[in-house]
Amino acid sequence: MTKICSLPADDQSCGWYHLSKGRQVKPSHQGHTSARWVIVGAGFTGLAAARQLAMHFPDEPILLIEAQEVGFGSSGRNAGFAIDLPHDIGAEDYIGDIATARTTLKLNLSGQSYLKELVERFNIDCQMKHCGKYQAAVETRGIAVLDAYRSGLDKLGQPYEMIEGDDLPGHIGTHFYRKALFTPGTSLIQPSALVKGLADSLPDNVTLYENTPITEVEYGARTVLKHANGSITADKLILTNNAFGMSFGFLKGRMLPVFTYASLTRPMTAQEQAALGGKPYWGLIPADPFGTTVRRTVDNRLLIRNSFSFNPTGRSDQKYLQRFVSRHRASFERRFPMLPDMAFEYTWGGALALSRNHEGYFGELSPNVYGALCCNGLGVTRGTATGKLMADWLAGERDELIDFVLRSPGPSANPPAPLVSLGVNANLMWGQYRAGRES
Numbered sequence: 001m002t003k004i005c006s007l008p009a010d011d012q013s014c015g016w017y018h019l020s021k022g023r024q025v026k027p028s029h030q031g032h033t034s035a036r037w038v039i040v041g042a043g044f045t046g047l048a049a050a051r052q053l054a055m056h057f058p059d060e061p062i063l064l065i066e067a068q069e070v071g072f073g074s075s076g077r078n079a080g081f082a083i084d085l086p087h088d089i090g091a092e093d094y095i096g097d098i099a100t101a102r103t104t105l106k107l108n109l110s111g112q113s114y115l116k117e118l119v120e121r122f123n124i125d126c127q128m129k130h131c132g133k134y135q136a137a138v139e140t141r142g143i144a145v146l147d148a149y150r151s152g153l154d155k156l157g158q159p160y161e162m163i164e165g166d167d168l169p170g171h172i173g174t175h176f177y178r179k180a181l182f183t184p185g186t187s188l189i190q191p192s193a194l195v196k197g198l199a200d201s202l203p204d205n206v207t208l209y210e211n212t213p214i215t216e217v218e219y220g221a222r223t224v225l226k227h228a229n230g231s232i233t234a235d236k237l238i239l240t241n242n243a244f245g246m247s248f249g250f251l252k253g254r255m256l257p258v259f260t261y262a263s264l265t266r267p268m269t270a271q272e273q274a275a276l277g278g279k280p281y282w283g284l285i286p287a288d289p290f291g292t293t294v295r296r297t298v299d300n301r302l303l304i305r306n307s308f309s310f311n312p313t314g315r316s317d318q319k320y321l322q323r324f325v326s327r328h329r330a331s332f333e334r335r336f337p338m339l340p341d342m343a344f345e346y347t348w349g350g351a352l353a354l355s356r357n358h359e360g361y362f363g364e365l366s367p368n369v370y371g372a373l374c375c376n377g378l379g380v381t382r383g384t385a386t387g388k389l390m391a392d393w394l395a396g397e398r399d400e401l402i403d404f405v406l407r408s409p410g411p412s413a414n415p416p417a418p419l420v421s422l423g424v425n426a427n428l429m430w431g432q433y434r435a436g437r438e439s
Contacts, residue, residue, distance in 0.1 A: 009315040015264035015346030020193035029209040038234035041241030042066035043075030048387030054203035056395035062206045067213035070199040076192030077350025084185035095152030111385030124197030127298040133186035134284040136177040142287030173278030176335045239371040242353035254411035256354040257314040262305035263328040263344040290431035291438030310424040355411030362405035
């Protein structure tokens, strides 16, 4: 018997969640149920896996178990970028091996295309805009990153536009940045709204149980998942719960639950929109990975996301919200001095499942237990793609993308505690300090 010692517990202040359309939350599981297919984790990966399994096995019930409400957890807390391009921060040109980069591009595009198709088919109101993204720099070191990435994109044969600082205000309003690399393939979303819409459009043979945290697991020929009000017995269990997969006994010491933090303003007035200028919506990521992500949303709010914390339990910690909101304010004021009275309405944290070697896990964890885990910050596209591929693989299919993710060595081992905490925290502090004005 494996006792689940760490359960999701996110803060209550996620702006995406509160601003997205309300929905009828599905009941928690009660009693004792058996099913051939059970999926734990109803984020992008789990939703895609459940939908695709239901298509392969239309006469079989699929159970999807979520510890919190759909759209409240990590999948509804990211910055809302559905990114197509590979970005290997360990490679000199941020592309690395071309064959790997091309297949990664296909993988990301498959997830992005699938989401576009579902949004259109089910008319999901999630502010999806296929408007590309800016990667911008203010420090000389950041500009070198843009130049290196440009050379990698040339090698990969992908389109881009390099925009000099004097021209950037016509795009994003602010004069803060010295240069930006624009790539047209990214889609922007309201992530919680998208996750909610995906959950409410699942096939009829998928049953979603929300607010059903699993507290014990017994592995064997069949897997028994226990919770406060009953149990679920699975012939085949699929884990799509990222770093919480470690609590279920798998990949222990191989994933890093790192939280990043965001603040979202109130809507801009017409006068404030005119003062800002630029395009009506856009998304910008920093050249330095420890810098600040910025968005102007469809409903005329501004998002600031930066700062990191290592939370080994995968649970939110209120002290970081209080600590980082002042950093968000300073980042906002540097970029938008023309908007002196813009208050933040929401500040929240959201977890990333990272690995030291930037590899995820896809495949069999133990007999009749499978996992698509550790998206390394690309949960929107890569999570969707690997969830769908997991269902295809379990249905007996094989193709280039399935073979690609099966070949991954998986997340590498972390140093033992407490060294891992010391190392990760030191790396986060140094990275944020080194980002300088990019933060």
